Amino acid sequence: MVANQVAVIVDIVESRRLADRRAAQLELADVFAAVDARTRPSLPLRATVGDEFQAVYPAVGPALEAILLARLALPEGLDCRFGLGLGEVEHVDDGPIGAIQDGSGWWRAREAIVMAHDREDRRVPSSRSWFRGGPEHAGLEALVNAYLLARDQVVGAMNLRARRLTYGVMCGRLQSELAVEEGITQSAVSQALRRSGGAGLVTGIEQLVVLP
Incomplete structure (x- = not known):
């Protein structure tokens, strides 16, 4: 029996408008390597292929944590879209660039990234993420997507400093350390986290990381 996992598909927002797509992909590869080192993929x-990245996580909570870290760490001028699919992730073969996989987790991740793009183009411009769990997980799907809609709105409104500070706190760094790096006081770090919603993001993911 193939266990359920969370497949994740990532693509670059408006990648065709980038002046140097290769440089952007290399920057993203560095960001994602740092995220991998702090999560449990x-x-x-x-x-x-093209502007797409893929990953698999053992459960919904770790997947949500990873894509939040990834969005917070993105360099200026780059943004990404994320499709998450809960379901079977089955190893098919070993290809020249890694494992070849199939299963309902991947089908749902593909559906999810299309839906995120559709919402971004129409009703919710801040939307960058969507989750598909299938009919057997309808309640979980609704819960996660409500969270993602709110979270994307908060992250999208953040300036670069607020993102850096939130990322640092999520990585377990002290506010005093972050203050030295930013050339501000610890009080200013705390205020920035509260005003930007960063403190709420950190607390929220601490609650959701235990999702099955």
């Missing part, structure tokens, strides 16, 4: 975030 079953399959690390890796480039596949």
